[in-house]
Amino acid sequence: MIERDLFDSGHEIWRDSVRKFVESEIVPFHEAWEDDGIVPRELWLKAGEAGMLCCTVPEEYGGLGADYLHDVVVFEELWRSGASGPGFLIHTDLVATYIRSFGTEAQKQEWLPKMVSGEAIGSLGMTEPHAGSDLKAIRTRAVRDGDDYVINGQKVFISNGQMCDVLVLATKTDSKAGAHGITLFLVDTSLPGFKRGKNLKKLGMRAQDTSELYFEDLRVPASAMLGEEGGGFKIMMTKLAQERLAQAIRSATVVETVLDWTVKYTSERDAFGQTIADFQNTQFVLADLKARSVMARVFTDKCIELFMQDKLDPVDAAMAKMTTSELHCETVDKCLQLFGGWGYMWEYPIARAYADARIVKIAGGSIEIMKTIISRDMFKGKTGQKR
Known part of the structure; x- marks a missing residue:
């Protein structure tokens, strides 16, 4: 299997810390928060104390001053656990980024320290x-x-x-x-x-x-x-690639996670004298999804690398967002089928993943918008249409 060489030992130590936080402070309570329709503000304060909010914010504004991969680890661990409730990504990857990139010094001093601590939610x-x-x-x-x-x-x-x-x-x-x-x-x-x-x-x-x-x-x-x-549209356009990259990171992570759940379930569930995993159909469905998930992961990691070098092209970001979003929805659908009736029960994580998945074809720009961006680049200067 292809190794993810983006992350060093320090990032993996950070991942262990984040994973422990998610498992102890989020996972046991997430079902109740789904019933409530909201997570408590106390969680934001705990996450801030743990350093999980706005990791890249410089130390002068209360942050860790860490690289973007520290934020990526937080996002991946949330999605790996199925914890779709905490809106940390919007707070960290979008709002804090807008303020850091375009805010005045007074605006940064006013908001960034409070966003890092979880006192102010963006x-x-x-x-x-x-x-x-x-x-x-x-x-x-x-x-x-x-x-x-x-x-x-x-x-x-x-x-x-x-x-x-x-x-x-x-x-x-x-x-x-x-x-x-x-x-x-x-x-x-x-x-x-x-x-x-x-x-x-x-x-x-x-x-x-x-x-x-x-x-x-x-x-x-x-x-x-x-x-x-009058400069708002230009500002928003400069951050679209980052927003779409975050969506790709989310989808690539969920695809891998759902496949792991499904391999485990089908290996244990018996039907007609054998496990569901023994059926060729199961093997072929999961093999196809596995191969495509690896391709999605490699391309997404490459986009992360380009983003950290300030070289991520908006078209590449659109392709990453489009392809991983479509794979995300296809994977949860095909894997839920292998769970049978249990896959339709809310107590099973696959059911929640299925419900959570549909927004990825809309959030951060719809699939149709992504196709428009890609096709315009393909036909630039080659048709009579205005581009």
Whole structure:
């Protein structure tokens, strides 16, 4: 089997520590959190104390100052355990990254230490009821009023929405400027005018809170702007490859995990005088998925390596996200079939993995958007269409 040579002994020591935390502080309680539709804030504080949040944040802002692989280890161990509830990835990989990359020194000092400790939970406010992948179509407005901006609008499907303390919010500051009219703000959710809607009930990832958010004459200081006015779309585009890489890491990890579960189950379950693993159909299905999982892992690890060298191309990220997402959904479906009726029971991890899987073809850009990105690159300069 191909060895993963990205990680050194220090990373593996860190992995052991993270795995122990997940097994003791998350796994025993996750089913109850699924019933509640949310994880407790205490978990965030414990994770912060364990150093599991925002590992790459520099020490001057309270972080470990570690490399990206430390964050990867946290994400992999969460998904390997089936713990889809804690919204650490959005908090760490997206919100903290936006603040580190584009925030002022005052913004970094205000938010990063609290995000590292788990005291402040981060979320992204981009999707609206009528604007998903097409971010240029957002309608949430921010209007300048003296030294402040007044924000009105609505967001939906916002992960960590019930708990977030800081929100990277996409707004329109110029409705006639298209993509150039989008501006980002760091919103302190304790401000008047910020309202949380209901905690949405989802097909999967039931323990992760997902909300509607409303902004009713929410007044934020101009100093809360992230980057420049009208520069929000450009900022968001610079981080899409990282977001899609995270989705690929998730899918590659879940595929490997589900295959391990299925090999174990089919090797122990008897049918017609032999184990399910003794049937050629079982062997062929799992052999095919295994070979493709190794290919997905190798490509994903290569993308991680390129990302750490600041060389990850958006098209490569789209290919990684698209192929691993499709393999993810196919794997949980075919493996659940081998569990038979038990695979449909919520007490079995494969049932939860099946329910959790479907979002991966949507989150971080739909499969159709990924295909558009890839095909545009393929036919660049070769057709009469505008690209």
